[in-house]
Amino acid sequence: MNLTLFIPELVLVGFALLVVLLDLVVKQKSWLALVSLAGLVIAGGFTVAMWGGNYPGLFSNMLAVDNFALFFKLIFVGVAFLVILASTDYVDKLARFQGEYYALVLLSALGMMLMAATANLIAIYLALELTSISLYALVGFLKDSKSTEASLKYLLLGAVASAVLLYGMAMVFGFTGTTQLGEIAQVIQGMSAGALMNSPGLLLGVVLIIAGFGFKIAAVPFQMWVPDVYEGAPTPITAYLSVASKAAGFAVILRVFFSAFGTPAWLSLNWGLIFAVLAVISMIVGNVVAIPQSNIKRMLGYSSIAQAGYLMVGLATLGFSPAADILGQSGVLFFLASYALTNLGAFIAIIAISRKIDSDQIDDYTGMGRRAPLLALALTFCLISLIGMPPAAGFMAKFYIFSAAVQNQLLWLVIIAVLNSVISAYYYLRVVKVMWFGEPASEEKVPSSGSLRLALVICCAGVLILGVVPGLVMRLAQLAANIFVF
Amino acid sequence: MDFNYLTAILVLPVLGAVIIAFISSRHDKAIKWTAAVFTFIPFALAVVVFILFDRSPAAAGVFQFEEKILWIAPLNAYYHLGVDGLSMPLVLLTAFLGFLAVLVSWKIHQRPREYFAWLLLLETSIIGVFASLDLLLFFIMWEIEVIPMYFLISIWGSGRRDYSAIKYVVYTLFGSAFMLAGILSLYFTAGSLSMVEITNQGLGMVQSVMPVAAIFWLLLIGFAVKLPVFPLHTWLPDAHTDAPTAVSVMLAGALIKMGGYGMIRLCVSFFPDVARQFAHLLVVLAVIGVVYGAAVTLRQTDIKRLIAYSSISHMGYVLLGIFALGQVSLTGAALQMFSHGVVTGLLFAMAGLVIHNIEVREIDKLGGLVRQVPVIAVVFSVAGLASLGLPTTSGFAAEFLIFVGSFASNAFAGIQVYTLVAIIGVVLTAGYILWMLQRVFYGPVKEEYNGVKDADTLEKFYMFALVAVIMLVGIYPAVLTDVIKLGVSPVVALLGG
Numbered sequence: 001m002n003l004t005l006f007i008p009e010l011v012l013v014g015f016a017l018l019v020v021l022l023d024l025v026v027k028q029k030s031w032l033a034l035v036s037l038a039g040l041v042i043a044g045g046f047t048v049a050m051w052g053g054n055y056p057g058l059f060s061n062m063l064a065v066d067n068f069a070l071f072f073k074l075i076f077v078g079v080a081f082l083v084i085l086a087s088t089d090y091v092d093k094l095a096r097f098q099g100e101y102y103a104l105v106l107l108s109a110l111g112m113m114l115m116a117a118t119a120n121l122i123a124i125y126l127a128l129e130l131t132s133i134s135l136y137a138l139v140g141f142l143k144d145s146k147s148t149e150a151s152l153k154y155l156l157l158g159a160v161a162s163a164v165l166l167y168g169m170a171m172v173f174g175f176t177g178t179t180q181l182g183e184i185a186q187v188i189q190g191m192s193a194g195a196l197m198n199s200p201g202l203l204l205g206v207v208l209i210i211a212g213f214g215f216k217i218a219a220v221p222f223q224m225w226v227p228d229v230y231e232g233a234p235t236p237i238t239a240y241l242s243v244a245s246k247a248a249g250f251a252v253i254l255r256v257f258f259s260a261f262g263t264p265a266w267l268s269l270n271w272g273l274i275f276a277v278l279a280v281i282s283m284i285v286g287n288v289v290a291i292p293q294s295n296i297k298r299m300l301g302y303s304s305i306a307q308a309g310y311l312m313v314g315l316a317t318l319g320f321s322p323a324a325d326i327l328g329q330s331g332v333l334f335f336l337a338s339y340a341l342t343n344l345g346a347f348i349a350i351i352a353i354s355r356k357i358d359s360d361q362i363d364d365y366t367g368m369g370r371r372a373p374l375l376a377l378a379l380t381f382c383l384i385s386l387i388g389m390p391p392a393a394g395f396m397a398k399f400y401i402f403s404a405a406v407q408n409q410l411l412w413l414v415i416i417a418v419l420n421s422v423i424s425a426y427y428y429l430r431v432v433k434v435m436w437f438g439e440p441a442s443e444e445k446v447p448s449s450g451s452l453r454l455a456l457v458i459c460c461a462g463v464l465i466l467g468v469v470p471g472l473v474m475r476l477a478q479l480a481a482n483i484f485v486f
Numbered sequence: 487m488d489f490n491y492l493t494a495i496l497v498l499p500v501l502g503a504v505i506i507a508f509i510s511s512r513h514d515k516a517i518k519w520t521a522a523v524f525t526f527i528p529f530a531l532a533v534v535v536f537i538l539f540d541r542s543p544a545a546a547g548v549f550q551f552e553e554k555i556l557w558i559a560p561l562n563a564y565y566h567l568g569v570d571g572l573s574m575p576l577v578l579l580t581a582f583l584g585f586l587a588v589l590v591s592w593k594i595h596q597r598p599r600e601y602f603a604w605l606l607l608l609e610t611s612i613i614g615v616f617a618s619l620d621l622l623l624f625f626i627m628w629e630i631e632v633i634p635m636y637f638l639i640s641i642w643g644s645g646r647r648d649y650s651a652i653k654y655v656v657y658t659l660f661g662s663a664f665m666l667a668g669i670l671s672l673y674f675t676a677g678s679l680s681m682v683e684i685t686n687q688g689l690g691m692v693q694s695v696m697p698v699a700a701i702f703w704l705l706l707i708g709f710a711v712k713l714p715v716f717p718l719h720t721w722l723p724d725a726h727t728d729a730p731t732a733v734s735v736m737l738a739g740a741l742i743k744m745g746g747y748g749m750i751r752l753c754v755s756f757f758p759d760v761a762r763q764f765a766h767l768l769v770v771l772a773v774i775g776v777v778y779g780a781a782v783t784l785r786q787t788d789i790k791r792l793i794a795y796s797s798i799s800h801m802g803y804v805l806l807g808i809f810a811l812g813q814v815s816l817t818g819a820a821l822q823m824f825s826h827g828v829v830t831g832l833l834f835a836m837a838g839l840v841i842h843n844i845e846v847r848e849i850d851k852l853g854g855l856v857r858q859v860p861v862i863a864v865v866f867s868v869a870g871l872a873s874l875g876l877p878t879t880s881g882f883a884a885e886f887l888i889f890v891g892s893f894a895s896n897a898f899a900g901i902q903v904y905t906l907v908a909i910i911g912v913v914l915t916a917g918y919i920l921w922m923l924q925r926v927f928y929g930p931v932k933e934e935y936n937g938v939k940d941a942d943t944l945e946k947f948y949m950f951a952l953v954a955v956i957m958l959v960g961i962y963p964a965v966l967t968d969v970i971k972l973g974v975s976p977v978v979a980l981l982g983g
Contacts, residue, residue, distance in 0.1 A: 330560075384633060389629050389630075389632065389633065390625075390626040390629050390630055391626065391630060395626070395629070399561075399622070399666075399670075400561070402666070402667075402670055403561070403670050403673060403674075406667075406670040406671055406673075406674055406695055407674050407693070407695070409695065411667060411670075411671060411695060411696055414667055414670065415663075415664070415667050418663035418664075418666050418667055419660075419663050421659070421663060422656060422659040422660050422663050425655060425656065425659050426652070426656065429636065429652065429655065433640065433648070436637065436641065437640055437641055437648075469557075469558070470558055471557070471558040471559045471560060471561075474558065474559075474560040474561070475559065475560055478560060
């Protein structure tokens with residue numbers, strides 16, 4: 001076995017431990033952030049270097065090193081990098097445990113990288129738990145009542161979801177006799193259509209797996225945790241949850257459903273339909289409930305539910321498309337990349353603003369266009385991208401994912417999705433409105449640190465580039481849609 | 487290498503917007519001069535393009551000044567610009583109004599930096615809609631316009647500006663949501679995003695996503711909201727009334743023409759058979775728009791709102807001209823779009839001047855102003871006469887062509903009846919325009935308006951520029967129809983007429 005293919009993950013483990021140890025001896029805590037960033041850059045560098053290769057599976061085919069996994073690993077490394085950049089101010093509030101904070105971010109990134117690569121049900125579960133446990137701790141990091149409540153809620157509901165997922169996996173294992181995704185696919189293909197329809201246990205297993213992952217990606221009706229956790233968690237962690245954790249969920253879903261349940265068409269059409277229905281209710285619930293929210297973090301929480309709905313249009317496409325078609329998958333990948341930049345950008349602006357005004361109420365953002373013109377401009381741009389309007393990345397992402405759906409006869413779903421975008425404009429623009437049209441409560445400027453500004457510039461530049469010249473990233477997403485089946 | 491005229495016309499305003507964003511708000515004059523320069527040059531270039539435009543019969547259906555660069559390879563989308571007889575007058579119109587809008591805004595002192603940046607971005611997006619030959623580029627330009635409009639109405643507007651702005655946004659996005667679905671279906675049905683290819687080679691039917699009639703309607707809803715077509719028109723009076731003057735000029739003058747242009751360029755050219763099939767229904771809507779719009783206009787008491795409602799009626803003529811589906815009627819519709827652009831642009835500019843100088847917008851409270859502000863009164867009257875279609879003004883030429891064209895049309899049996907009903911609209915228009923002019927400018931002089939300011943030099947400049955264009959097109963319409971017919975004749979050929 002060749003461990004060189006595992007270097008990015010090993011680097012992250014090493015740096016996570018290093019950060020914890022350094023915390024004991026280093027007085028100047030900002031070094032910890034720097035070390036964590038260095039670890040992420042190194043891990044990212046190795047990941048890029050591996051792009052495009054045709055590698056064997058790792059650990060008895062438990063992990064696949066394909067472009068699909070590498071694409072997601074880059075997203076996770078990049079998101080963790082930006083989150084740490086945006087955390088440096090925020091973490092100053094914490095007197096202790098700064099080292100643990102960074103280490104946990106690195107470890108959860110590691111878990112997500114594994115999630116993107118796993119080709120085995122057991123390994124999926126382990127990677128998922130590594131990610132989740134790190135995140136439970138991070139959500140509760142503020143230790144005030146809201147943060148603790150959020151953490152507890154996340155832990156309890158997460159545990160239920162994990163149990164459901166595990167139950168589903170056990171069912172699938174029971175009926176197919178294997179946990180390896182590729183072998184599951186072979187067993188299912190070997191069954192006649194009648195036998196498949198007469199295996200309610202297996203089908204129940206598939207449904208339970210959808211439910212378990214539905215929690216991770218915050219699809220309705222598994223979204224109950226979202227608003228409270230998003231509101232209570234430290235804002236950088238909220239950003240991290242809304243982006244990376246969601247992307248990891250989609251990575252696993254894409255791989256599992258493509259590798260194990262992709263054929264026969266009868267099966268894929270049915271789970272495609274389930275995702276289509278989940279997409280519709282997620283979009284509607286997310287967008288409608290976001291309208292009355294007065295807390296911007298809660299609003300973005302519901303908005304992220306709606307965004308998961310748009311992404312599930314891509315999953316439904318995957319179910320409806322012939323096996324050779326990669327447009328649906330690359331649509332999801334491109335959407336995730338642009339959503340990651342957009343949502344992070346929005347949250348980073350919020351971190352900077354709320355640090356000064358010490359509030360997450362939308363009304364308190366009044367006149368922010370005058371107090372912090374650049375932050376307000378960046379936030380406005382990111383919100384426009386979330387609506388899905390050009391020239392921002394959000395538009396191209398929707399265009400791409402919806403075009404895949406239309407090609408696969410899902411025009412009805414696309415019409416529901418675009419009408420939902422119209423609803424969403426209402427609440428996103430409300431924030432824009434108070435920022436630019438109202439009179440500020442005070443004329444005091446809002447300061448922001450250099451690292452935060454750097455993170456914000458990276459996000460906004462990315463959103464603009466993906467919105468105006470998306471060709472290169474679309475091409476990468478198409479190459480990354482190449483999933484190895486073991 | 488050839489000079490890329492269209493890219494220059496398209497990019498200069500937005501470049502100006504970026505430069506303005508870096509000028510401090512304190513330098514009011516610098517901002518305005520920058521805006522003026524970066525809208526004047528595109529206008530001058532548009533005039534050059536118009537002069538260089540090949541008017542020979544061989545140029546029918548050919549896109550001139552074409553630029554084509556591969557833009558997004560995975561989607562096979564191109565940065566593809568070009569103008570033909572249909573889009574050329576509209577590009578010219580937008581560049582002209584864009585420049586005048588900056589002059590009209592010369593007295594804006596509230597947050598000038600943002601104001602002019604948004605105004606210039608608005609111009610780029612409208613020109614982009616008329617000049618794009620790639621469906622994705624077309625749609626992006628179509629969408630970009632919403633955000634500047636939202637800011638311009640809600641910050642610099644008056645009255646219920648918040649409500650009007652969000653109403654505008656929701657209506658527009660609602661329309662473009664359907665349009666996006668339509669464009670996506672079209673993309674896979676035709677297997678291409680190139681408007682030129684789809685027009686010339688037909689739909690191709692690479693893949694049947696849905697019935698072509700449904701695609702026609704998805705697109706049409708988007709355009710109908712913008713034009714606007716009864717019953718999707720209710721955003722228009724609010725947006726026009728509450729928008730700042732220059733934005734009303736752009737909105738009524740150039741922006742709503744995107745709807746009519748889109749109908750001819752996409753709906754009729756791509757789906758000639760479907761267009762013929764539904765011509766009857768759309769002509770009915772057009773006639774309702776004409777008569778209803780005119781009737782409602784009669785009842786208006788707010789000077790800007792009155793002009794806004796008159797647009798609904800006038801856009802009804804455009805719809806009638808388009809779906810009468812004949813050479814003459816389509817030419818009339820295209821000419822009416824240009825003519826309405828300058829005429830209503832002038833009307834809004836004059837109404838803005840009255841409201842700014844006299845600070846009253848209710849028609850009942852005004853009166854006898856011809857003594858106090860003779861220049862405004864005369865020019866306003868000229869604009870009004872052009873609006874009601876007096877011969878020697880552009881409005882006459884356009885409406886005459888539409889009525890003659892639709893009366894002679896063979897789109898469906900009985901269109902003559904609808905044409906006659908639509909002509910009632912002309913009578914009503916004469917009624918509301920003359921009545922309004924009489925109530926505002928004539929009648930007994932009111933003492934309280936003694937000493938109000940008349941138009942200053944700058945204002946005289948832009949109003950005479952618009953009057954000159956109105957008269958030029960009215961007296962010698964061939965200056966435009968020679969160009970327009972090159973764009974219309976291939977459409978008519980597709981229709982089989």
